[in-house]
Amino acid sequence: MSTTGRGLHGRVLDILGPEITAGEYPPGSVLRTDELAQRFDVSRSVMREVVRVLESMRLVESRRRVGVTVLPACEWNVYDPQVIRWRLAGADRPRQLRSLTVLRSAIEPAAAGLAARHATARQCAELTECALGMVAHSRGHQLEEYLVHDVAFHRVILTASGNEMFARLGDVVAEVLAGRTHHDVMFEDPDPAAVTLHVQVAEAVRERDAARAEELTRQITEGALQELDVLAP
Amino acid sequence: MSTTGRGLHGRVLDILGPEITAGEYPPGSVLRTDELAQRFDVSRSVMREVVRVLESMRLVESRRRVGVTVLPACEWNVYDPQVIRWRLAGADRPRQLRSLTVLRSAIEPAAAGLAARHATARQCAELTECALGMVAHSRGHQLEEYLVHDVAFHRVILTASGNEMFARLGDVVAEVLAGRTHHDVMFEDPDPAAVTLHVQVAEAVRERDAARAEELTRQITEGALQELDVLAP
DNA sequence: GTGACTTATAAGTCTGACTTTTTGTTCGTG
DNA sequence: CACGAACAAAAAGTCAGACTTATAAGTCAC
Numbered sequence: 198m199s200t201t202g203r204g205l206h207g208r209v210l211d212i213l214g215p216e217i218t219a220g221e222y223p224p225g226s227v228l229r230t231d232e233l234a235q236r237f238d239v240s241r242s243v244m245r246e247v248v249r250v251l252e253s254m255r256l257v258e259s260r261r262r263v264g265v266t267v268l269p270a271c272e273w274n275v276y277d278p279q280v281i282r283w284r285l286a287g288a289d290r291p292r293q294l295r296s297l298t299v300l301r302s303a304i305e306p307a308a309a310g311l312a313a314r315h316a317t318a319r320q321c322a323e324l325t326e327c328a329l330g331m332v333a334h335s336r337g338h339q340l341e342e343y344l345v346h347d348v349a350f351h352r353v354i355l356t357a358s359g360n361e362m363f364a365r366l367g368d369v370v371a372e373v374l375a376g377r378t379h380h381d382v383m384f385e386d387p388d389p390a391a392v393t394l395h396v397q398v399a400e401a402v403r404e405r406d407a408a409r410a411e412e413l414t415r416q417i418t419e420g421a422l423q424e425l426d427v428l429a430p
Numbered sequence: 431m432s433t434t435g436r437g438l439h440g441r442v443l444d445i446l447g448p449e450i451t452a453g454e455y456p457p458g459s460v461l462r463t464d465e466l467a468q469r470f471d472v473s474r475s476v477m478r479e480v481v482r483v484l485e486s487m488r489l490v491e492s493r494r495r496v497g498v499t500v501l502p503a504c505e506w507n508v509y510d511p512q513v514i515r516w517r518l519a520g521a522d523r524p525r526q527l528r529s530l531t532v533l534r535s536a537i538e539p540a541a542a543g544l545a546a547r548h549a550t551a552r553q554c555a556e557l558t559e560c561a562l563g564m565v566a567h568s569r570g571h572q573l574e575e576y577l578v579h580d581v582a583f584h585r586v587i588l589t590a591s592g593n594e595m596f597a598r599l600g601d602v603v604a605e606v607l608a609g610r611t612h613h614d615v616m617f618e619d620p621d622p623a624a625v626t627l628h629v630q631v632a633e634a635v636r637e638r639d640a641a642r643a644e645e646l647t648r649q650i651t652e653g654a655l656q657e658l659d660v661l662a663p
Numbered sequence: 664g665t666g667a668c669t670t671a672t673a674a675g676t677c678t679g680a681c682t683t684t685t686t687g688t689t690c691g692t693g
Numbered sequence: 694c695a696c697g698a699a700c701a702a703a704a705a706g707t708c709a710g711a712c713t714t715a716t717a718a719g720t721c722a723c
Contacts, residue, residue, distance in 0.1 A: 204675070206482065230705070240677045242475055245706085249439065249479045250486045253512065261705045262685040275598050276509030279486065299540075300595045307536035362533045365508050437706070463674070473708045478675085494674045495716040 209237045209247045217256050217267060218280060219287040224269035228257070233265075254280055278368055285372060290380070291429050297373050298425055302418035304366055305354065310411035312357035313402045320357040321403045327353060328399040335392045343387055344378045350395055354414070357402070377424070391420055442470045442480050450489050450500060451513060452520040457502035461490070466498075487513055511601055518605060523613070530606050531658055535651035537599055538587065543644035545590035546635045553590040554636045560586060561632040568625045576620055577611045583628055587647070590635070610657070624653055 213233070216222070234244040248265055251257045255272045259265045274280055275296075284293045316324070330346030351374070352367040394417050401410035446466070455461070467477040481498055484490045488505045492498045507513055508529075517526045549557070563579035584607070585600040627650050634643035 206675085242478070242676065242678090245475070246479050246482045248705095250482055253483045253486055253510075259705070260685080261683075262687095262703060264704065271594075271597070274510060275594055277486075277507060296593055296595050299544075299593050303537050303540035303596075307532075311532075360529055360532050361504075361508055362529050363536075364504070439706085475707070475709090481674095492674070493716085494714075495672055495718095497673065 205239055206243050206246050209239060209243065210250060212237070213247060214251065214254075214256070214279065215283045215287060217251065218273070218283040220270070220289075222267045224267055226267045227264040228267070229264050230259075256280070281369060281372065285376065290376075294373060294376055295425055295429070297369055298418075298421055300366075301370055301373060302415070302422055304363060305351065305370070305418050306411045306415040308355050308358035308360070308363045309398060309402065309414035310407040311359055311363070312354050313405055313407040313410040315359040316357035316402050320353055321399075323353050324350065324357070324399040324402055328396045331387075331392055331395055335389065336386050338386065340378055340387075344374060347387075347395075348374050350399075354398070354402075373421075377421075388420065391417060394420075438472055439476050439479050442472060442476065443483060445470070446480060447484065447487075447489070447512065448516045448520060450484065451506070451516040453503070453522075455500045457500055459500045460497040461500070462497045463492075489513070514602060514605065518609065523609075527606060527609055528658055530602055531651075531654055533599075534603055534606060535648070535655055537596055538584065538603070538651050539644045539648040541588050541591035541593070541596045542631060542635065542647035543640040544592060544596070545587050546638055546640040546643040548592040549590035549635050553586055554632075556586050557583065557590070557632040557635055561629045564620075564625055564628055568622065569619050571619065573611055573620075577607060580620075580628075581607050583632075587631070587635075606654075610654075621653065624650060627653075 222228070230241060230244050230248060233247075234241045237244070248257065248259055251265075252259055254274045254277050255268055256274075257265050257267050275284075281293075281297075284290070287293075312320070327346045327350035331343055331350065334342040334346065348371045351370045355367050355370065356364045358364065394413050398410055398413045398417070401407075401413060449455070463474060463477050463481060466480075467474045470477070481490065481492055484498075485492055487507045487510050488501055489507075490498050490500055508517075514526075514530070517523070520526075545553070560579045560583035564576055564583065567575040567579065581604045584603045588600050588603065589597045591597065627646050631643055631646045631650070634640075634646060
């Protein structure tokens with residue numbers, strides 16, 4: 198599932214990146230390129246490329262005569278998909294999941310409102326299809342199938358908003374939804390109320406009722422927030 | 431003002447990055463590392479590092495035997511601060527500014543609501559100070575001083591929300607606000623109504639009135655959106 | 664036409680030498 | 694003792710060249 202993987206460079210990145218985002222090196226720690234190259238048994242060229250990428254994510258900063266210094270978490274590009282993935286795989290996954298869920302609850306209602314105005318006929322159809330798929334798999338422990346349609350639903354909403362910044366959060370939402378189903382305990386079938394809300398959102402968008410689409414989506418994300426409050430204190 | 435600049439590598443990036451985000455190479459175009467190295471008169475090592483960074487931004491994809499192919503805009507990491515800066519400096523600045531303003535209007539009200547709950551006494555004081563600074567410079571063509579306080583105000587709100595994803599949008603908001611003052615025509619003093627709203631938001635946060643802080647901030651961002659509608663069709 | 668084989672190509676990797684910047688120390692002077 | 698300038702060392706930065714590897718595309722037999 199890892200996007201990187203490709204090439205020697207990517208493999209090193211997939212080890213060093215998670216280590217840094219996990220906080221294994223306190224902010225201000227200095228790493229030397231040569232030592233890292235030795236440790237991973239790669240050439241300095243490869244190691245330099247890795248450092249450059251980490252630098253562009255603002256995880257580290259490279260300065261002459263001093264080395265590669267690890268930056269404090271407040272500097273990190275937390276919207277970088279790679280950084281998000283690394284952090285979700287790490288120890289502070291709960292905190293990360295909460296941050297992202299709060300972000301969702303700010304974005305998605307607005308996106309739904311815009312989607313009601315801008316969605317194409319095709320997107321409206323897709324939306325309805327997703328919602329029906331959710332209904333169809335909402336009972337009898339078909340969690341995986343339900344998840345697929347749930348993710349697709351939210352992706353369509355975000356895309357149909359017509360705002361590229363919203364659209365780009367599709368992967369984040371997918372990650373959050375998948376996290377809820379997989380990692381956290383979720384043996385029970387999804388909340389019927391939530392399923393109904395999705396159907397209603399699809400309706401509202403189809404009927405171009407922006408205010409209703411926004412309000413209904415707000416209820417969905419509020420539910421996700423409360424669910425999180427129940428699981429994690 | 432460029433963050434990169436440092437080093438030969440950064441200079442190349444600051445030329446090639448904007449070129450790509452400006453759409454000078456249609457999606458699917460292939461660039462060869464060697465040719466680029468020749469063009470910029472740098473070694474392949476440097477050029478490879480540049481390509482690696484562009485790849486991590488998902489502006490390009492490097493594949494063996496084919497070259498460095500430019501990816502379509504829907505793949506770009508549009509939340510990368512560097513990408514945002516490049517695009518704001520480019521031709522589709524208006525569209526970009528609109529996307530970011532829409533994003534703002536989704537995020538900031540939510541952030542203000544959270545800030546009302548989580549802001550420290552110090553942050554409340556800073557907020558009030560910023561608001562007063564805005565009032566003080568709201569008349570008599572003191573646009574620059576006004577902007578400084580405006581930016582600071584919104585940064586505090588986003589930080590005080592306690593959500594790192596929100597906090598990280600401080601730079602984006604700063605960029606948008608600065609853009610409004612500098613690039614677009616703005617000879618007149620700021621709208622007195624907006625100034626008052628900022629003061630009231632500071633009040634609401636200090637009084638822990640989350641709903642009011644959220645609603646007032648919504649009015650601020652709505653104003654920004656309408657202002658944009660007036661300037662650009 | 665289909666499939667296996669070959670080839671050319673461009674990225675990927677490694678190595679070693681050299682340059683440049685920056686830090687910290689040393690030393691001389693007031 | 695304080696202060697500043699000269700100096701030395703350390704680590705990143707840069708370059709050039711040789712080699713490896715994956716793979717797209719062309720070739721040939723069937």
